[in-house]
Amino acid sequence: xxxxxxxxxxxxxxxxxxxxxxxxxxxxxxxxxxxxxxxxxxxxxxxxxxxxxxxxxxxxxxxxxxxxxxxxxxxxxxxxxxxxxxxxxxxxxxxxxxxxxxxxxxxxxxxxxxxxxxxxxxxxxxxxxxxxxxxxxxxxxxxxxxxxxxxxxxxxxxxxxxxxxxxxxxxxxxxxxxxxxxxxxxxxxxxxxxxxxxxxxxxxxxxxxxxxxxxxxxxxxxxxxxxxxxxxxxxxxxxxxxxxxxxxxxx
Amino acid sequence: xxxxxxxxxxxxxxxxxxxxxxxxxxxxxxxxxxxxxxxxxxxxxxxxxxxxxxxxxxxxxxxxxxxxxxxxxxxxxxxxxxxxxxxxxxxxxxxxxxxxxxxxxxxxxxxxxxxxxxxxxxxxxxxxxxxxxxxxxxxxxxxxxxxxxxxxxxxxxxxxxxxxxxxxxxxxxxxxxxxxxxxxxxxxxxxxxxxxxxxxxxxxxxxxxxxxxxxxxx
Numbered sequence: 001x002x003x004x005x006x007x008x009x010x011x012x013x014x015x016x017x018x019x020x021x022x023x024x025x026x027x028x029x030x031x032x033x034x035x036x037x038x039x040x041x042x043x044x045x046x047x048x049x050x051x052x053x054x055x056x057x058x059x060x061x062x063x064x065x066x067x068x069x070x071x072x073x074x075x076x077x078x079x080x081x082x083x084x085x086x087x088x089x090x091x092x093x094x095x096x097x098x099x100x101x102x103x104x105x106x107x108x109x110x111x112x113x114x115x116x117x118x119x120x121x122x123x124x125x126x127x128x129x130x131x132x133x134x135x136x137x138x139x140x141x142x143x144x145x146x147x148x149x150x151x152x153x154x155x156x157x158x159x160x161x162x163x164x165x166x167x168x169x170x171x172x173x174x175x176x177x178x179x180x181x182x183x184x185x186x187x188x189x190x191x192x193x194x195x196x197x198x199x200x201x202x203x204x205x206x207x208x209x210x211x212x213x214x215x216x217x218x219x220x221x222x223x224x225x226x227x228x229x230x231x232x233x234x235x236x237x238x239x240x241x242x243x244x245x246x247x248x249x250x251x
Numbered sequence: 252x253x254x255x256x257x258x259x260x261x262x263x264x265x266x267x268x269x270x271x272x273x274x275x276x277x278x279x280x281x282x283x284x285x286x287x288x289x290x291x292x293x294x295x296x297x298x299x300x301x302x303x304x305x306x307x308x309x310x311x312x313x314x315x316x317x318x319x320x321x322x323x324x325x326x327x328x329x330x331x332x333x334x335x336x337x338x339x340x341x342x343x344x345x346x347x348x349x350x351x352x353x354x355x356x357x358x359x360x361x362x363x364x365x366x367x368x369x370x371x372x373x374x375x376x377x378x379x380x381x382x383x384x385x386x387x388x389x390x391x392x393x394x395x396x397x398x399x400x401x402x403x404x405x406x407x408x409x410x411x412x413x414x415x416x417x418x419x420x421x422x423x424x425x426x427x428x429x430x431x432x433x434x435x436x437x438x439x440x441x442x443x444x445x446x447x448x449x450x451x452x453x454x455x456x457x458x459x460x461x462x463x464x465x466x467x468x469x
Contacts, residue, residue, distance in 0.1 A: 027437070066402075116403040191374050198461060199367045201438045201454050209437040210429045217428020237433055238339060238392060238411065238422065 028208060029140045037143040038204050044146065045186075053187040065188055067111040072181045074103050074110025078164040080123060083130040092123040124218070128157025132219030141208050149211035291385045294393035294412045297419040301330050302380050302397075309375060320369045327368065332420035333361040335413070339422065340435045344443050352448050359455040360435075366459060376401070380408075392422070 024031030057065070077100040084092040099115040099122065106114050116122065131153050132138065139152035150158065167174055186193075200206035308314065308322045337357045338345050345353065378401040385395045392413045399406045411423035411430075423432045442451045 070403075113403050122403065122405070195367065195370055198370070198458070199363070201435075201451070201458065202441050205438045205441045206434060209434045213429040213433060214427055220428075237430065237436075238388070238390060238413075 027141070027212075030142060034141060034143040034208075035204060037145055038207070040145060041143065041148055042203075049183070049186050050190070053183050053190060056183050057187045057190070060187075065184055068180065068184045069188060070103075070107075070113050071110045072184075074100065074107070074113075075167060076161065076165055078166065079127060079161040080125045082164060083125045083127050084123060086127075086130040087125065087133045089123075089125070092125060095120045096123060096125075126157055127160040128154035128215065129219050129221075131157055132215070138212075138215060141212060149207055151212075151215070154215060290391065290414065291387055291393050293414075294419055295382055295385050295395055297330075297412065298395040298397070298410055299382060301326070301421075302382075306380075309372070316372070320372050323372060324365045324369060327365060328361070330421055332413070332415055332417075332422055333357060333364070335415070335420070335422050336360075336432060339432045340439055342436055342440075344439065344448065348448055352452065355452050356448075356455070359452055359459065362459050363455050394425075 023029065024034075028034065077096060081093050081096045081100070084090075084096060099113075099120045102115040102118070102120065103110045103113055106112075128138075128151075136153050138154060142150050142152060142155060144150050144155060147158070162168070167177055196206060197203055304326055305323055308319050308326070311319070314322070334357050337353075337360050340360070341348070341356065348356070378399050380397055380399050383396045383398055385393055388394055388411070390413070392411055394409050394411050396407065396409045399408055407427055409425040410421050411425065411432075412419050413422045414420075423430055425431070439451055442454060
């Protein structure tokens with residue numbers, strides 16, 4: 001536990017150091033750190049994580065993998081509960097508490113999800129979103145080694161998500177369980193990830209843009225379901241270039 | 252009993268009068284409707300129709316997967332405005348491109364997107380799609396918000412629609428807050444500024460080939 005916290009801070013410090021001397025485009029000022037890190041993560045995925053995940057897929061049924069995912073998702077309840085409360089979302093916190101009680105008992109330690117069927121909706125809140133709701137900007141896009149897309153705000157949020165996970169407080173083989181969670185999640189996401197790789201013209205930019213857009217939408221939650229809301233950075237996304245965008249030399 | 256069910260002369264007259272008045276009112280609203288029908292309502296109907304059409308194709312047990320893919324592709328070509336989407340994606344770069352480059356891009360991009368969505372149909376398994384709400388946008392656009400449910404998983408998918416000369420057309424798909432137009436704009440911008448427009452078109456075409464062979468293998 002101490003070690004992961006220390007590791008996280010060290011990475012952030014390293015990123016800040018690199019950022020000091022890196023100059024990228026405004027949407028990605030830390031690109032000279034991010035691109036190489038992304039390549040490292042991609043290589044790790046290609047040569048280690050994905051092969052292991054495909055092996056896991058081979059020896060399990062999909063229903064098992066889904067149950068494992070539900071088990072870990074259920075355990076991560078404190079992060080969703082506390083961050084809902086932190087955003088003043090009492091109803092969401094109550095839903096999450098109800099889900100946790102029901103799914104941990106009737107749902108056999110979270111392997112099943114009876115709560116959804118009796119009307120407790122799931123709320124994917126986390127500490128990064130809570131900070132966002134408080135008005136903390138995400139900061140520059142940041143690729144974390146081994147962890148993937150993030151931002152300074154969300155990196156701190158993810159660290160809190162991790163620290164509030166009961167697995168860390170219990171006397172369990174934490175590394176083994178952590179590895180199981182990672183491999184299982186990667187196995188379940190394989191179709192989507194491979195399709196994204198096939199579709200993307202520049203997979204690094206695809207992931208960066210999807211991450212940044214998705215996090216902004218998650219923070220705005222209910223109020224905003226599309227980037228086209230007035231006043232936002234996407235205000236003129238749907239203008240045709242010939243009537244509103246001008247060529248640089250015409251400006 | 253019998254008498255009550257058979258109206259006498261005056262009752263019949265009153266009923267006819269009332270009915271014709273109702274018919275008049277109805278036809279008046281029917282005539283007035285196209286003018287006052289809220290565009291949001293039209294856009295929602297357009298999306299619902301498209302969902303129904305896609306579902307009818309997917310659940311047609313007389314069709315092979317390949318035929319289903321072809322029909323969904325045709326439907327997508329009809330319901331989305333790919334030239335408009337291309338222009339929105341390219342934004343200011345559109346202006347710097349030649350007529351030929353524009354045509355090549357629209358063509359390659361259209362094929363690229365449809366190849367991707369063909370592949371998506373491989374993993375379709377009875378997801379339910381429902382319209383949740385809608386919202387008027389700038390320039391007369393409408394965003395129709397839907398959710399896709401599969402088991403306990405819920406995915407938010409929004410459609411941005413614009414009324415074109417050919418009627419309502421989809422101009423963007425926003426999945427969990429991620430706009431396709433914005434995402435491809437970021438990517439194309441990066442490639443154009445590093446390598447130029449021709450390299451971008453080349454890249455689109457080579458991706459297309461990869462996707463095709465991927466489909467054939469599976």
